Amino acid sequence: MSHSAAATPSIPQPIDIPVAGMTCASCVRRVEKAIAAVPGVVHAAVNLAAERAHVQLDRGGRLPDVVDAIRKAGYDPGTHTVDLAIQGMTCAGCVARVEKVVRAAPGVVEAAVNLATERASLTLVDGADLDAVIAAVAKAGYDARPIGANDGAGQTDRERAARAAEISALRGAAAVAAAATLPLFAVEMARHAVPGFHHWLAATVGEQPWRWVSLVLAAFVLAVPGGRFFAKGVPNLLRGTPDMNSLVVLGAGAAFLYSAVATVAPLVAPGLLPAGTDNVYFEAASVIVTLILVGRLFEARAKGRTSEAIKHLLTLQAKTARVERRGQVVELPIAEVVVGDIILVRPGERVPVDGAVLDGSSYVDESMITGEPLPVEKGPGAAVVGGTVNKAGAFRFRAEKVGAATLLSQIVRMVETAQGAKLPIQAMVDRVTAWFVPAVMVAALLTFAAWYFFGPAPALSYALVNAVAVLIIACPCAMGLATPTSIMVGTGKAAELGILFRQGDALQGLRDVTTVAFDKTGTLTLGRPTLTDLAVVDGFEDGEVLRLVAAVEGRSEHPIAQAIVAGAQARGLTPPVAEGFQAVPGFGAQARVDGRVVAVGADRYMARLGIGVAPVAETAARLGGEGKSPLYVAIDGHLAAILAVADPVKPEAAEVVRALHAAGLKVIMVTGDNRRTAEAVARTLGIDDVAAEVLPEGKVAAVKDLQRRHGRVAFAGDGVNDAPALATADVGLAMGAGTDIAIEAADVVLVRGDLRGVATAIALSRAVLGNIRQNLAWAFGYNVVLIPVAAGALYPLWGLLLSPMVAAGAMALSSVSVLTNALRLRRFRPL
Numbered sequence: 001m002s003h004s005a006a007a008t009p010s011i012p013q014p015i016d017i018p019v020a021g022m023t024c025a026s027c028v029r030r031v032e033k034a035i036a037a038v039p040g041v042v043h044a045a046v047n048l049a050a051e052r053a054h055v056q057l058d059r060g061g062r063l064p065d066v067v068d069a070i071r072k073a074g075y076d077p078g079t080h081t082v083d084l085a086i087q088g089m090t091c092a093g094c095v096a097r098v099e100k101v102v103r104a105a106p107g108v109v110e111a112a113v114n115l116a117t118e119r120a121s122l123t124l125v126d127g128a129d130l131d132a133v134i135a136a137v138a139k140a141g142y143d144a145r146p147i148g149a150n151d152g153a154g155q156t157d158r159e160r161a162a163r164a165a166e167i168s169a170l171r172g173a174a175a176v177a178a179a180a181t182l183p184l185f186a187v188e189m190a191r192h193a194v195p196g197f198h199h200w201l202a203a204t205v206g207e208q209p210w211r212w213v214s215l216v217l218a219a220f221v222l223a224v225p226g227g228r229f230f231a232k233g234v235p236n237l238l239r240g241t242p243d244m245n246s247l248v249v250l251g252a253g254a255a256f257l258y259s260a261v262a263t264v265a266p267l268v269a270p271g272l273l274p275a276g277t278d279n280v281y282f283e284a285a286s287v288i289v290t291l292i293l294v295g296r297l298f299e300a301r302a303k304g305r306t307s308e309a310i311k312h313l314l315t316l317q318a319k320t321a322r323v324e325r326r327g328q329v330v331e332l333p334i335a336e337v338v339v340g341d342i343i344l345v346r347p348g349e350r351v352p353v354d355g356a357v358l359d360g361s362s363y364v365d366e367s368m369i370t371g372e373p374l375p376v377e378k379g380p381g382a383a384v385v386g387g388t389v390n391k392a393g394a395f396r397f398r399a400e401k402v403g404a405a406t407l408l409s410q411i412v413r414m415v416e417t418a419q420g421a422k423l424p425i426q427a428m429v430d431r432v433t434a435w436f437v438p439a440v441m442v443a444a445l446l447t448f449a450a451w452y453f454f455g456p457a458p459a460l461s462y463a464l465v466n467a468v469a470v471l472i473i474a475c476p477c478a479m480g481l482a483t484p485t486s487i488m489v490g491t492g493k494a495a496e497l498g499i500l501f502r503q504g505d506a507l508q509g510l511r512d513v514t515t516v517a518f519d520k521t522g523t524l525t526l527g528r529p530t531l532t533d534l535a536v537v538d539g540f541e542d543g544e545v546l547r548l549v550a551a552v553e554g555r556s557e558h559p560i561a562q563a564i565v566a567g568a569q570a571r572g573l574t575p576p577v578a579e580g581f582q583a584v585p586g587f588g589a590q591a592r593v594d595g596r597v598v599a600v601g602a603d604r605y606m607a608r609l610g611i612g613v614a615p616v617a618e619t620a621a622r623l624g625g626e627g628k629s630p631l632y633v634a635i636d637g638h639l640a641a642i643l644a645v646a647d648p649v650k651p652e653a654a655e656v657v658r659a660l661h662a663a664g665l666k667v668i669m670v671t672g673d674n675r676r677t678a679e680a681v682a683r684t685l686g687i688d689d690v691a692a693e694v695l696p697e698g699k700v701a702a703v704k705d706l707q708r709r710h711g712r713v714a715f716a717g718d719g720v721n722d723a724p725a726l727a728t729a730d731v732g733l734a735m736g737a738g739t740d741i742a743i744e745a746a747d748v749v750l751v752r753g754d755l756r757g758v759a760t761a762i763a764l765s766r767a768v769l770g771n772i773r774q775n776l777a778w779a780f781g782y783n784v785v786l787i788p789v790a791a792g793a794l795y796p797l798w799g800l801l802l803s804p805m806v807a808a809g810a811m812a813l814s815s816v817s818v819l820t821n822a823l824r825l826r827r828f829r830p831l
């Protein structure tokens with residue numbers, strides 16, 4: 001066993017920690033502050049809707065401290081424990097080493113390694129990448145395997161269970177509160193509505209006994225179902241960091257306390273309260289608690305629905321796999337499948353992980369990943385993707401990507417990251433909400449003072465009721481939900497449509513672009529060119545030229561090369577063997593065939609070789625005008641022929657260009673192809689401008705040039721060789737080819753190679769940002785308008801006041817309406 005020291009960790013990756021128990025924007029602030037105060041924390045961002053903290057530590061920062069800080073601030077950091085079976089440990093030194101590398105792995109809070117049981121018991125942050133831990137252990141020279149299921153699905157199952165528990169707890173609390181509040185509320189209403197009720201109550205139950213009954217009922221509502229507000233709100237208040245729970249506590253608590261004093265005072269200290277001010281507000285205190293509980297219940301339910309997209313993705317994941325182990329086929333939980341396992345898939349089963357078919361053949365439904373409606377044929381060598389459904393045949397395949405590395409897991413992770421993202425506008429919202437709760441408390445105090453000193457009699461009653469109304473109406477919970485819920489629903493909807501926002505802020509970026517640039521080959525066109533024309537120069541013969549060219553192109557990977565080889569095959573030619581093959585990217589290729597030097601490529605390739613193409617200039621112009629790509633062939637330094645390949649445009653391309661124009665965007669094509677050809681294609685599609693004959697390394701410069709001229713540019717490419725351009729553009733959209741998505745450079749991945757995804761992504765980003773704006777306008781507007789009303793601004797003119805009960809109803813409604821508005825995004829219609 002090697003005992004060399006483990007490699008020093010590089011800058012740790014940012015980590016997402018689920019945080020439960022946050023109710024409003026000031027909770028977010030509090031958690032953020034608590035985390036930021038931990039030594040070694042570089043950056044902390046907390047998202048209320050996703051209920052997550054995104055934390056960047058430097059080398060000295062310790063995750064356990066962060067988790068601790070969250071707990072100390074009064075919230076629940078989401079962690080879970082996992083057991084790993086560790087092989088290869090021989091002594092206590094090994095134990096210490098494994099513990100060290102495991103503790104240094106991202107997302108690990110605590111680790112204990114046991115030599116006797118050969119187990120490591122880890123506490124991980126929910127959502128942490130167990131594979132990274134296993135890899136770290138492997139790097140230190142040991143073998144680690146998870147015991148029991150612990151894939152992404154398991155974690156989200158736990159989150160789902162936690163949410164379900166929260167919903168049922170809220171439902172119970174709201175029901176109990178409502179039952180106890182009902183008599184109070186009914187009697188209060190009857191007093192106003194039923195003539196003579198007052199006298200009837202006084203004659204039967206008696207006014208004072210009823211006050212005692214009310215006191216008991218209200219105390220119960222506040223203490224039992226309303227206990228959750230006190231448990232969080234009081235400590236926060238005492239710490240000097242009031243949150244929305246504190247506002248509820250102050251509002252309902254003040255109403256209750258005053259009423260309790262008014263009930264008890266006549267017995268113990270008559271004359272304590274001035275005449276006419278011994279009113280009770282037990283019903284108000286109870287109704288506030290009940291309505292806010294009901295609001296929270298609706299909110300929790302709606303929040304559950306915002307993450308439905310992820311749930312749907314997770315249902316695609318198979319739970320078990322039939323694996324060959326030691327010559328036997330065993331059914332294993334998906335988490336125990338390792339790379340290299342041979343997996344059997346029977347008809348109708350889901351492919352469990354990503355891999356390559358060994359034998360057998362079948363058709364596989366990949367629509368859930370690629371959007372391709374027709375089942376795809378799979379034979380030996382074909383790639384299969386976890387989550388897709390096998391149709392009629394059976395096959396065996398070798399697992400190549402498992403656990404978090406599978407495409408499906410990556411998609412789930414991308415959606416989760418995007419859903420938890422903070423948009424730039426959120427910073428503004430955060431600044432406002434940070435001051436909001438303290439400002440509200442000051443406003444309530446001022447209201448109290450104004451009514452007490454300048455208001456009509458009974459001054460104390462008016463002062464109290466109006467101050468309570470201000471406290472209740474001003475809860476900023478709708479504000480805290482406005483952005484994150486729209487992002488969650490929007491990115492979830494996007495995922496359903498095959499649009500993955502890798503960076504959540506690409507949503508805002510995409511909304512702001514003015515220009516969309518497309519790569520031509522494989523993006524606007526199908527990327528499957530065919531040989532259409534062949535014209536030889538005098539002295540050369542068709543079949544012979546094509547035979548030689550096909551020999552050269554047989555060595556090339558370029559789609560054009562494949563078209564030429566296929567063209568030769570179709571004419572029944574068998575190309576000879578080529579030697580000394582040389583490809584010049586962006587120009588062409590050459591090789592020696594049958595003792596002759598054969599070169600094929602663009603006109604600039606001929607220019608580079610010093611071969612004039614004037615004799616076929618007219619043919620080239622005609623071919624280019626038809627949208628075909630002309631290619632020149634030189635044999636032994638003499639121009640021999642001109643060929644043309646045509647790559648049909650995607651059927652939806654023209655429609656997409658029209659849609660983008662309708663959205664007010666400029667559409668530009670960037671290509672390495674011949675100018676005339678490019679312009680012909682652009683014309684048929686209605687594209688505004690063309691950057692043609694761009695060398696592969698020139699695409700970055702082309703994008704920069706577009707940015708200079710048009711502002712913010714989105715670039716859509718096939719994601720493989722367009723990576724630098726994708727990264728340079730303000731927003732890079734990678735057109736995924738289903739399995740081999742080049743995700744890294746892009747901000748947005750269009751899983752279905754369909755161009756409509758580009759227009760849909762832009763339309764969706766506008767819809768989401770619009771939705772956020774509506775939410776913010778509603779949340780802010782509501783507070784701005786109703787706080788003065790609650791404070792009594794309309795009283796001098798119209799005698800209008802806002803009862804604390806109405807305030808509680810309005811406040812519960814405001815969060816629900818923001819959530820409902822965000823959920824409207826689920827009905828977004830794609831192009």
Ligand SMILES: Nc1ncnc2c1ncn2[C@@H]1O[C@H](COP(=O)(O)OP(=O)(O)OP(=O)(O)O)[C@@H](O)[C@H]1O
Nearest residue numbers: 520521556558586587588589600601602671672673
């Ligand atoms: N193997 C090859 N055989 C023949 N011609 C080639 C070959 N490789 C490159 N060329 C020539 O160089 C040109 C530019 O190639 P490049 O790969 O940069 O762009 P493209 O695939 O035509 O277009 P796009 O930039 O839209 O993907 C091609 O249009 C072709 O004329």
Ligand SMILES: [Cu+]
Nearest residue numbers: 244475476477
């Ligand atoms: Cu609130």
Ligand SMILES: [Mg+2]
Nearest residue numbers: 521522672721
């Ligand atoms: Mg290309």
